[in-house]
Amino acid sequence: MKKRVILGMSGGVDSSVSGLLLKEAGYDVIALFMKNWSEKDEDGVCTATEDAEDARSVANQLGIPFYTINFEKEYWDRVFTYFLDEYKKGRTPNPDVMCNQEIKFNAFLDYALSLEADYIAMGHYAQVKESQGKYYLLRGNDKNKDQSYFLSRIGQKALSKTLFPIGHLDKKQVRKLAEENNLYTARKKDSTGICFIGERDFDEFLDKYLLTKEGDILDVDGDIIGKHTGLIHYTLGQRRGIGIGGIGSGEPWFVVGKNLKENLLYVAQGEKHPALYSKSLIGENPKWILEKSPNMPLKCTAKFRYRQSDIPVTVDLLEDGNLYIKYDNPVKAVTPGQVAVLYDSDICLGSCIIKSIEPLNKKYSHLNITL
Known part of the structure; x- marks a missing residue:
């Protein structure tokens, strides 16, 4: 009897080729599209809708069943509220890591197991190795695309039930397989940006959810040299978008600290400061x-x-x-x-x-x- 695999299909080329390889390996594959966010972008487009249609087109090409599941509530409760809370603390969170921990390898996994799946599969560039009953997470073979960083907070239950079909390949090989098999997403560009924000204006997005207040920008000696637009818009090490020019040596300025209590942003001049x-x-x-x-x-x-x-x-x-x-x-x-x-x-x-x-x-x- 074939092993059942529920594939998280995102509408991108990586999960598409994962579906192709799973089917070729003889698994009983079911494609499942996770809808985690439905808000339209600044052009009035809901990218989740477009991605779902792309994923459905590939599933039809591969002859595998395709379904969608809505995890918007789970995503809001477990990932997005965390994201906002971290910004309120003056920190810079990584919601993609939390999405893997809380949604893809938790809520999605539980749902798949309730459908009597033997495994779930994802189009990540990472690998799983089993040794003496323990499951290890390894980097993907393509060191430039390795995504183990984003998977670093998942545990044994998830790893024991997870397949990464493209983890042993590099991106060029994945694209080539997609093109050779005329997959609908073969030439679709990789998505960039945070999953629920996409490529829209990041500061504008934050301003929709968090209150901001202008304040002083100080150099490391405590001298006021400008005004910031709200501390949530800045992260340590940031160079672009600070709004300081023509001051000091002419070298670029970098964000080096925040004081939330007094609403101060600290900057230093020179990349070796x-x-x-x-x-x-x-x-x-x-x-x-x-x-x-x-x-x-x-x-x-x-x-x-x-x-x-x-x-x-x-x-x-x-x-x-x-x-x-x-x-x-x-x-x-x-x-x-x-x-x-x-x-x-x-x-x-x-x-x-x-x-x-x-x-x-x-x-x-x-x-x-x-x-």
Whole structure:
């Protein structure tokens, strides 16, 4: 009897080729489109509707059943409210990581299992390896497209039931397979931006949901040099859109801190300015792929944002359950609210949410986000 796989089909080329490979491998495949967000963009278009139609067209080509399921409430409750709450704290969240943790590998998985599926499948560039009854998350073979960063908070139940059909391929191979099989999405461009925001104006989107107030921009010496449009519009390390020009040496300015209580934005001039760098961080809410903390202290590598090069670190577990992560060398623009993902070579160990950073120079400690 064929194993039943419910494929999360997004309307993109990656999940389309995943469907093709699953069918060729002899699985009983059912395509399921998740509707997580229905708001129209600034052009009056609901991209979810377009994506669903693209996914349906590919499913018809492949001769597999196609259904849609609405997870908008779950998405709002578990991901979007988290996203807004983090911005209220002055942090910069990663909702795509939370979408995987709460929706794709939780709500979607539970729904699929209720339909007596043996597995779920997703078009992510990642791999699962089983050894002695434990399931490990590995990077995808295409290091430029590897998405293990976004999957770093899923556990054993999900991994034991998940297939990543394109994890061993690179993007060029995926495109080639789509074109050779004349799939409807073969030349569809990859989606960019946060899942529910897409490519619209990000600041405009935030202003719809959160109150903003203008305030002063200060340099690291405390001198007022401009006005900001609301602290939610800025993130640590940001260079563009600050609105400061013709001041100082002529080098670009970067965001280096926020004070929420006094509504202040701190900036420093020059991409090598020490205020941009930290030497360690505190990470909260750690999640381990094996659902058990490794032996500490742990020597491994970390990524503090997607596509960042691996950074050698030492990790320790604090008494309060948080992680203390010390970098071998100073790192630029480590941002509270983002995800610190830990690796042992190609194995993803898990991740934590960056709570605070320790500046390279103590004299810049006042620049840390303060409520």
